[in-house]
Amino acid sequence: MDKKIAFLGAGSMAEALISGLVARIGSRPANIWVNNRSNDSQLERLQKEYGVIPSRDMPSMLKGAEVVIIAVKPKDVLAALTQAKEHLNKDMLLISVAAGISTASLKSIIDLDIPIIRAMPNTSAAVGKSATALSGNEFVKDKDKQLAKEIFGTVGMAVYTDENQMDAVTGLSGSGPAYIYYLIEAMQLSAEQIGLKPEDAQKLIIQTLIGAAEMVHTSDKTPLTLRMEVTSPGGTTEAGIRVLEEKGVRDALIECIQTATNRSSEMGIELSQKISKGILSN
Numbered sequence: 001m002d003k004k005i006a007f008l009g010a011g012s013m014a015e016a017l018i019s020g021l022v023a024r025i026g027s028r029p030a031n032i033w034v035n036n037r038s039n040d041s042q043l044e045r046l047q048k049e050y051g052v053i054p055s056r057d058m059p060s061m062l063k064g065a066e067v068v069i070i071a072v073k074p075k076d077v078l079a080a081l082t083q084a085k086e087h088l089n090k091d092m093l094l095i096s097v098a099a100g101i102s103t104a105s106l107k108s109i110i111d112l113d114i115p116i117i118r119a120m121p122n123t124s125a126a127v128g129k130s131a132t133a134l135s136g137n138e139f140v141k142d143k144d145k146q147l148a149k150e151i152f153g154t155v156g157m158a159v160y161t162d163e164n165q166m167d168a169v170t171g172l173s174g175s176g177p178a179y180i181y182y183l184i185e186a187m188q189l190s191a192e193q194i195g196l197k198p199e200d201a202q203k204l205i206i207q208t209l210i211g212a213a214e215m216v217h218t219s220d221k222t223p224l225t226l227r228m229e230v231t232s233p234g235g236t237t238e239a240g241i242r243v244l245e246e247k248g249v250r251d252a253l254i255e256c257i258q259t260a261t262n263r264s265s266e267m268g269i270e271l272s273q274k275i276s277k278g279i280l281s282n
């Protein structure tokens with residue numbers, strides 16, 4: 001891709017997207033510009049590792065940029081966009097990955113009628129496996145939708161949805177990798193306790209997860225059917241799953257995703273309040 005892309009923010013999400021873009025679409029690294037608030041060594045590292053251009057000079061960053069991606073924390077969106085807004089124009093596509101922040105809030109900060117896409121990827125973008133949901137404001141045209149889909153499509157799967165679904169997407173798949181890592185951490189701890197060698201356990205855990213994901217992905221069977229196929233009456237799985245049920249793990253997961261979803265919506269409200277009070281700092 002030959003388009004100039006400017007990243008405002010250079011943290012985990014920006015890096016996951018950059019690494020995916022550079023590795024997968026052969027985006028020319030010299031077309032990817034990136035800034036952050038103050039961490040010079042992080043910018044140097046990104047330059048070294050991916051060949052992208054670090055810059056804190058907003059006019060140079062945004063001059064000729066066709067896509068501007070906001071990848072700062074939700075609480076920093078107002079400050080970052082306030083700094084950028086006079087260099088934005090209607091030929092640009094603004095994409096925000098900030099959790100909870102609506103396209104209406106973004107538009108009210110920049111005060112410009114330009115296409116804005118709210119995206120919710122996840123950090124598996126770094127390995128080309130993000131699950132990304134996208135939604136756009138009223139100025140988004142088909143070509144903008146295609147461009148965003150191309151960008152996020154190169155780092156995984158990308159689908160369009162209604163903006164009112166985005167908080168739920170954030171709670172489910174935006175935060176989702178962390179839930180899976182949490183499960184892996186627990187499996188690692190238990191492997192230690194049951195006396196497995198850590199290096200064997202690691203390989204077994206990873207392959208078990210990949211295999212189960214692949215089964216759900218490719219099989220016509222429901223997860224329940226697949227689970228029942230593992231569960232022999234009176235056997236090990238039944239004994240293990242009984243503990244999960246007794247401890248309320250299913251309910252805990254449901255509550256976890258609901259709470260993350262609620263938090264996304266709260267973060268949106270917090271930003272709206274800051275915008276209406278004109279508070280730029282954290």
Ligand SMILES: NC(=O)C1=CN([C@@H]2O[C@H](COP(=O)(O)OP(=O)(O)OC[C@H]3O[C@@H](n4cnc5c(N)ncnc54)[C@H](O)[C@@H]3O)[C@@H](O)[C@H]2O)C=CC1
Pocket residue numbers: 008009010011012013014035036037038039070071072073074076079080097098099120121122123174175
């Ligand atoms: N980490 C994740 O799994 C995901 C994160 N997101 C969203 O991505 C955004 C970034 O998250 P992370 O990368 O995890 O955060 P992070 O804390 O790793 O990175 C944030 C970056 O923004 C920079 N920054 C702060 N204020 C700035 C300003 N005024 N101008 C320019 N840069 C500024 C920081 O220096 C840092 O480089 C958040 O809004 C988050 O909701 C979305 C999906 C998944």
Ligand SMILES: O=C(O)[C@@H]1CCC=N1
Pocket residue numbers: 099170174175
């Ligand atoms: O924890 C967060 O707020 C961000 C949004 C989705 C994943 N990480």
